[in-house]
Amino acid sequence: MATTASYFERKPTGTGRPGLSHLQPDPSSPHTPQRTFSSAFSSPSLSYRAEEEVVVFELGARHLSAGIASESNPRCRLRFGPEDAQRVGDYRRYLPEYEDRPRRRKRNYRWGEDHELWRMDLRGVDLGLVEDKVERAVREAYTKYLLLDSKNKRLVLVLPSLMPHRLLSSVLSSIFVNFQIPSITLFSAPTASVVAAGCRAGLVVDIGWAETVVTAVYEHREVHTMRTTRAMRLATQHMAELLKAHAEPQDTQDTGAHGQASTQTQREQDSDQNPPDSRYFDFAEEVMTRVAWCPTEQDKVTQEFQRTDGAPTLRRANIPEDDPSEFPNRPLKDITISITSPLPPRNTLTIPFSKLAEPAGKGLFAEGSHLHHLDDHEQPLPQVVHRALLSLPTDVRSLCMARIIITGGGSNIAGLKTRLFKELTSIVDQRGWDPVNGKIADERRQRLKEISNNQQKADASFKGAGLQAEDEMTEMLEKEKSKRTKPTVAGEIRGVETLGAWAGGSLVASLKVKGVVEIERDSFLSNGLVGAKRQSEIVNATSRLSLGARSSLDTKTGWTLGAWA
Numbered sequence: 001m002a003t004t005a006s007y008f009e010r011k012p013t014g015t016g017r018p019g020l021s022h023l024q025p026d027p028s029s030p031h032t033p034q035r036t037f038s039s040a041f042s043s044p045s046l047s048y049r050a051e052e053e054v055v056v057f058e059l060g061a062r063h064l065s066a067g068i069a070s071e072s073n074p075r076c077r078l079r080f081g082p083e084d085a086q087r088v089g090d091y092r093r094y095l096p097e098y099e100d101r102p103r104r105r106k107r108n109y110r111w112g113e114d115h116e117l118w119r120m121d122l123r124g125v126d127l128g129l130v131e132d133k134v135e136r137a138v139r140e141a142y143t144k145y146l147l148l149d150s151k152n153k154r155l156v157l158v159l160p161s162l163m164p165h166r167l168l169s170s171v172l173s174s175i176f177v178n179f180q181i182p183s184i185t186l187f188s189a190p191t192a193s194v195v196a197a198g199c200r201a202g203l204v205v206d207i208g209w210a211e212t213v214v215t216a217v218y219e220h221r222e223v224h225t226m227r228t229t230r231a232m233r234l235a236t237q238h239m240a241e242l243l244k245a246h247a248e249p250q251d252t253q254d255t256g257a258h259g260q261a262s263t264q265t266q267r268e269q270d271s272d273q274n275p276p277d278s279r280y281f282d283f284a285e286e287v288m289t290r291v292a293w294c295p296t297e298q299d300k301v302t303q304e305f306q307r308t309d310g311a312p313t314l315r316r317a318n319i320p321e322d323d324p325s326e327f328p329n330r331p332l333k334d335i336t337i338s339i340t341s342p343l344p345p346r347n348t349l350t351i352p353f354s355k356l357a358e359p360a361g362k363g364l365f366a367e368g369s370h371l372h373h374l375d376d377h378e379q380p381l382p383q384v385v386h387r388a389l390l391s392l393p394t395d396v397r398s399l400c401m402a403r404i405i406i407t408g409g410g411s412n413i414a415g416l417k418t419r420l421f422k423e424l425t426s427i428v429d430q431r432g433w434d435p436v437n438g439k440i441a442d443e444r445r446q447r448l449k450e451i452s453n454n455q456q457k458a459d460a461s462f463k464g465a466g467l468q469a470e471d472e473m474t475e476m477l478e479k480e481k482s483k484r485t486k487p488t489v490a491g492e493i494r495g496v497e498t499l500g501a502w503a504g505g506s507l508v509a510s511l512k513v514k515g516v517v518e519i520e521r522d523s524f525l526s527n528g529l530v531g532a533k534r535q536s537e538i539v540n541a542t543s544r545l546s547l548g549a550r551s552s553l554d555t556k557t558g559w560t561l562g563a564w565a
Contacts, residue, residue: 053068053069053148053153054068054069054153054154054155054156054509054510055067055068055069055146055148055150055153055154055155055156056068056069056074056155056156056158056502056505056506056509057138057141057155057156057157057158058074058157058158058189058501058502058505059117059134059157059158059159059171060117060160060208060209061116061117061118061119061208061209061210062079062080062115062116062117062209063077063078063079063080064077064078064080064134064137064138064141065077065078065502066078066138066141066142066145066146067146067502067506068146068148068506069156069506069509069510070506070507070509070510071506072499072503072506073502073503074502075141075145075146076141076144076145076146078137078140078141079115080115080116080117080133080137081114081115082114082115110275111233111236111237111240111275111276111281112209112233112236112237112281114278114281115281116209116210117130117133117134118130118167119210120162120164120210120211122164122166122167125167127166127167127170130167130170130171130174131170131171131173131174132174134170134171134174134175135174135175135178138174138175138178138179139178139179142179150179150180150181151180151181152180152182153181153182154181154182154183154184154185155175155181155183155184155185156184156185156187156505156506156508156509156515157171157175157184157185157186157187158187158188158189158192158501158502158504158505159171159186159187159188159189159564160188160189160213161188161189161190161191161213161215161222161225161563161564162213162225162564163564165529165564168529168564169528169529172184172519172524172529173524173528176521176524176525177525181521182520182521183518183519183520183521184518184519185509185515185517185518185519186515186517186518186519186561186562186564187504187505187508187515187517188222188563189206189501190204190206190213190215190217190222190501191217191220191221191222191504192501192502192503192504192505192508193206193405193407193498193500193501193504194217194220194403194405194498194504195220195504195507195508196498196499196500196501196503196504196507197403197405197496197497197498197499197504199403199405199496200218200219200220201217201218201219201396201399201400201403202216202217202399202400202403202404202405202496203215203216203217203385203388203389203400203401203403203404203405204216204217204405204407205381205385205404205405205406205407205408205411205420206407206408207231207232207364207381207406207407207408207409207410207411207416208231208232208408208409208410209231209232209233209409210229210231210233211227211228211229211231212227212228212229212230212231212364212381212384212408212410213225213226213227214226214227214228214384214385214388216388216389216391216392216396216400217400218396218399218400222563223392223396224388224391224392226384226387226388226391227377227384228377228378228379228380228381228384229377229378230363230364230365230366230378230379230380230381230384231363231364231410232288232363232408232409232410234362234363234364235288235292235359235360235362235363235364235410236281236284236285236288236359236363237275237276237284237363238358238359238362238363239284239287239288239292239359240275240276240280240281240283240284241276242351242355242356242358242359243280243283243284243287243339243341243349243351244276244277244280246349246350246351247341247343247347247349279343280343282342283341283342283343287339287356288359288413289412291337291339291356292356292357292359292360292413292414293356293357293360293413293414293415294357294360294361294364294365294413294414294415294416294418294419295357295361295415295419296415296418296419296422335352335353335354336350336351336352336353337350337351337352337353337356338350339351360413360416364380364381364410364416365380365381365382365419365423366378366379366380371383381420382420382423382424382427383427385404385420385424386424386427386428386431389401389433390433390435397433398490398491399488399490401490401491401492401493401494402489402490402491402492402493402494403489403494403496404421404493404494404495404496405495405496405497405498406420406495407498407500407501417495421493421495424493425493428493431445432445516560516562517559517560517561517562517563517564518559519559520559523559529561531559532559532560532561
């Protein structure tokens with residue numbers, strides 16, 4: 001009975017229809033609170049992230065870096081190699097001793113062409129294969145590293161500032177056709193490097209694979225560009241020749257000095273016509289990345305201008321016998337490094353440490369070459385940087401020379417930046433900012449220097465007779481002016497570190513601003529690059545619109561290619 005009474009006491013009373021309220025838990029007991037959602041299908045955090053997420057790609061001639069905006073480093077860096085050109089189901093590289101098998105040498109082989117996505121000379125470049133490689137790399141980046149769906153996510157693509165239109169159209173069509181990307185914003189790599197350095201102006205020296213590009217950026221705009229073929233491809237080729245010379249046994253040795261000199265000269269002249277075997281590519285690139293170095297002032301390697309038949313030449317001085325900073329008891333020329341060759345018969349190569357500095361010196365600084373023997377596109381790096389600064393106006397030059405940014409794959413070579421700045425300073429001290437070079441120019445420069453020194457002595461003697469104290473009010477005004485203005489470093493040669501082009505693109509993409517070159521998917525698929533308009537047409541069409549008509553016609557003004565036009 002007690003059980004029945006307690007049951008009826010707990011039963012709710014009322015005239016209405018009985019419900020299930022007696023089965024709900026007591027509010028005083030522990031329970032899970034109900035969650036409130038802004039929408040019936042997704043949480044606020046997921047919807048916010050899906051709308052604001054931007055993907056950043058940096059595409060170069062040999063790599064693809066991918067990541068998400070507002071991050072400091074890319075999540076992946078994919079390289080293009082010969083394995084990307086193989087057919088589906090081709091597993092020959094997994095066979096035992098596949099790397100040791102002899103391969104037939106290609107006709108008209110170009111050093112490193114199997115590891116390049118493109119080159120500026122599009123003759124002989126299969127653009128269809130380029131599109132397939134780009135599609136495979138982008139798909140791998142999305143599925144393995146980013147773990148994102150490409151649909152409804154804006155893409156920021158960091159590219160070199162100079163690309164052929166056919167190549168640019170192939171890259172954009174490969175991304176738009178195979179992925180549901182609504183829009184792509186193009187961003188210049190030199191400008192992105194300046195942004196990643198925290199500057200508005202600078203001189204970007206991009207030591208790339210096929211060429212070194214020197215770009216002057218002022219107020220986030222490219223104002224001048226110069227190029228040279230002195231880049232990592234040439235330096236890696238010299239390294240491969242060095243490794244091949246130490247790896248292959250020499251049956252006959254010529255003891256004559258004249259014979260050795262002629263053999264070395266002929267090898268340098270025929271390096272482009274007869275490049276090393278492609279099997280040495282990976283080995284030479286790894287050695288170049290790990291142990292290659294560039295002599296600096298500490299090793300007494302200087303740039304001297306010798307007169308040989310009236311033409312200057314670059315000469316490398318002798319390495320000192322002792323370097324007390326690192327090797328106090330052994331001469332630098334006697335230090336050797338043992339490297340195990342991955343190629344058959346897998347011998348251990350013993351290479352002098354001083355020899356490992358020759359590939360960078362020959363490939364990037366043209367050691368032992370006469371300047372009058374080099375074309376304009378073969379000049380060494382210090383000469384190209386000096387000529388780029390000479391081509392700028394005075395105000396732009398004063399800012400750019402104080403913000404020299406060295407980036408690219410070759411910038412990581414030990415001692416390269418120090419030597420580049422030392423040789424550039426030496427050129428400026430000898431020549432100044434006079435574009436004319438030669439004996440007559442040197443004599444004229446010397447006469448002007450003597451006249452300037454004599455005039456300074458005369459002014460000093462005249463002012464020393466009656467010097468007066470400066471006005472106190474003038475000093476106070478100068479102090480107040482210095483407090484209000486921020487000092488700007490200009491007029492001196494100085495280097496600035498950068499986080500890289502990808503980091504600059506990530507920083508700009510996180511600002512949520514509209515890019516200058518923003519290509520919509522529908523517009524590109526309907527017209528291609530032909531649908532791009534000039535910048536003047538875009539500005540004039542927008543300025544003529546009234547406030548009432550702007551809302552209906554603002555989306556129909558078109559898009560422009562900007563720096564890629």
